[in-house]
Amino acid sequence: MAVETSSATPSPIKTVVVLVQENRSFDHMLGWFKTINPEIGGVTGSESNPISTSDPNSTQITFKDTAGYVDPDPDHSFQAIYEQVSGKTWDTNNPDPNPEIKMNGFVQNAERTTPGLSETVMNGFKPEAVPVFKQLVTEFAVCDRWFASLPASTQPNRLYVHSATSHGAMSNNTQQLIEGFPQKTIFESLEENGYSFGIYYQSFPSTLFYRHLKYVDNFHQYDLSFKRHCKDGKLPNYVVIEPRYFDILTAAANDDHPSHDVSEGQKLVKEIYEALRSSPQWNEILFLVIYDEHGGFYDHVPTPTGVPSPDDIVGPEPYNFKFDRLGCRVPAIMVSPWIEPETVLHRPSGPDPTSEFEHSSIAATLKKIFNLKEFLTKRDAWAGSFDIVVNRSTPRTDCPEKLAEPVKMRDTDAKETAKLSDFQEELVQAAAALKGDPFNLVENMTVSSGLKYVEDAFKKFYDDGQKAKEINEVEDTVSADASTRRTTASKTFMQKVFSCLVCDR
Missing domain, CATH: 3.40.720.10 (Alkaline Phosphatase, subunit A)
Structure with missing residues (x-):
């Protein structure tokens, strides 16, 4: 429908x-x-993409239905996406901000990143x-x-x-x-x-x-x-x-x-x-x-x-x-x-x-x-x-109460000693901003140590916020503005939270 x-x-x-x-x-x-x-x-x-968008006789990689556990992670930076959707590489010296969108550069970009990665990029999950x-x-x-x-x-x-x-x-x-x-x-x-x-x-x-x-x-x-x-x-x-x-x-x-x-x-x-x-x-x-x-x-x-x-x-x-x-x-x-x-x-x-x-x-x-x-x-x-x-006049009564059981795809253990992904690094840096720690600490972090760091940082933020609320008799809002997020040695994290309570409600 x-x-x-x-x-x-x-x-x-x-x-x-x-x-x-x-x-x-x-x-x-x-x-x-x-x-x-x-x-x-x-x-x-x-559906298919050529290995080379500039070669009219290039081998085409067809989209398949055999996706499962995926490793490694394909590139999805701005430059990579530019190539994926336009078929052209980003040229800093001669940029074209409005390329023709052809959706034909996924294979080319994947193969340049990691040979053979195009088989992963050009693959989808069967519904089952x-x-x-x-x-x-x-x-x-x-x-x-x-x-x-x-x-x-x-x-x-x-x-x-x-x-x-x-x-x-x-x-x-x-x-x-x-x-x-x-x-x-x-x-x-x-x-x-x-x-x-x-x-x-x-x-x-x-x-x-x-x-x-x-x-x-x-x-x-x-x-x-x-x-x-x-x-x-x-x-x-x-x-x-x-x-x-x-x-x-x-x-x-x-x-x-x-x-x-x-x-x-x-x-x-x-x-x-x-x-x-x-x-x-x-x-x-x-x-x-x-x-x-x-x-x-x-x-x-x-x-x-x-x-x-x-x-x-x-x-x-x-x-x-x-x-x-x-x-x-x-x-x-x-x-x-x-x-x-x-x-x-x-x-x-x-x-x-x-x-x-x-x-x-x-x-x-x-x-x-x-x-x-x-x-x-x-x-x-x-x-x-x-x-x-929302396309009904009355709610349904036949909606399933339980859903199907997923089937595990990965047959290896979690890579908790691996380096942080870009987004994980950003989460750690956001946590460092809360604590006032240096941002370069992400350079030596693994997935497991990064997780512990962000959990500890948020727990401290949450606990200190609750204490600050009690001390200042604030009902329900604590805000950490830019002043609490700067790396300084002059104030403790707790003092910074105290200094930026929002009491206007």
């Missing part, structure tokens, strides 16, 4: 739950779902390999035109999820991490309008990248709180679930970032769904699963161009990116008892003729559902709102 029109009826949704996974394209995860629902804009098996997604797509809805907000890596795309801008960031920016990103977020907008939110984290919340988002009581340890809040009917209006970003022997990562086992991500989605399904709030819930960016994996749908810059900030040299192109298509699954089975969301019908679904659609949808006063940026004002997926 395709959905293209909206309704003026007030939304029955009172709680929106969002899980953002890591680094997989639509075709890689869901492209072969076209075999179970032809309405889905997936793959047919005829990701059984939780298979059941959700069959029972509820999939969006086959949801794009990353910009052609870049994890951090800037995750910033768009909650603020509809990356404030000019295109990659890791250490100085910006020190200061924190200053833009207004959907969390603040919800609070200003009298709505609640909660962030359920499993290692370290990436939402701490935002300078002003330090509401101590809105952070909840997922393992301790999520199921209990579901059972007690105490989920807030906006729920953000942060997966485990670090892969260790005693607790496997479940964010789906290569080389993490996708079956662990399937387990997480299953666990979240089943907790929501058993909650007394079930008939008021819309659950969204998306991925931050494509991670270097092939997708055949051209990336949209000519999109509005959120705030007219131009990215750093040498790219001078104007934030006028979206990134690659990523998976997006929507779950609610208000959704008909086998619903497929294609391109939105507005608000602009050029509108698309992308991460800023979350802010746009929350504004619409909760009647918030204003948009965050020009981007969420432009992005499509996915509340149209």
Whole structure:
């Protein structure tokens, strides 16, 4: 069932739950779902990329359906994505900021990075390999035109999820991490309008990248709180679930970032769904699963161009990116008892003729559902709102209570002694900003030591914030602004927290 029109009826949704996974394209995860629902804009098996885009006789690598455990991690930097979508390498001396989008450079880029990697990049999962997604797509809805907000890596795309801008960031920016990103977020907008939110984290919340988002009581340890809040009917209006970003022997990562086992991500989605399904709030819930960016994996749908810059900030040299192109298509699954089975969301019908679904659609949808006063940026004002997926007049009573059991894909142990990934380094640097530690400490960290560091840093921040609240008799808000994030020896972390209490509520 395709959905293209909206309704003026007030939304029955009172709680929106969002899980953002890591680094997989639509075709890689869901492209072969076209075999179970032809309405889905997936793959047919005829899709291919040449080894060399400049050679008309180049060997073509065809997209396959044998994806499983993925290692190593394909390149997904701005330069790599430029080549993947245009077939041309980025030339700093002669840049072309608006290349023709052909989606033909994935193989060429992969082979230059690691010979043989193209077989991984040009491969997708059979529906049976990701059984939780298979059941959700069959029972509820999939969006086959949801794009990353910009052609870049994890951090800037995750910033768009909650603020509809990356404030000019295109990659890791250490100085910006020190200061924190200053833009207004959907969390603040919800609070200003009298709505609640909660962030359920499993290692370290990436939402701490935002300078002003330090509401101590809105952070909840997922393992301790999520199921209990579901059972007690105490989920807030906006729920953000942060997966485990670090892969260790005693607790496997479940964010789906290569080389993490996708079956662990399937387990997480299953666990979240089943907790929501058993909650007394079930008939008021819309659950969204998306991925931050494509991670270097092939997708055949051209990336949209000519999109509005959120705030007219131009990215750093040498790219001078104007934030006028979206990134690659990523998976997006929507779950609610208000959704008909086998619903497929294609391109939105507005608000602009050029509108698309992308991460800023979350802010746009929350504004619409909760009647918030204003948009965050020009981007969420432009992005499509996915509340149209709620396409029934009454909630279903036949939604499954349990989902299929995932099958383990990885037959090796977690690589907890491996070096940190780029995003893990950024999480450690954000934690270092909280503690006032030097940023170069990431150079010698492993996955396991990085996890311990970020967990300890957040625990200290949380505990010190609670103590500061008690001392100052603040009801429910502690904020760590830029002054608490600078590396100084003149103040202890506790003193810095005391110095920036927000008492205006």
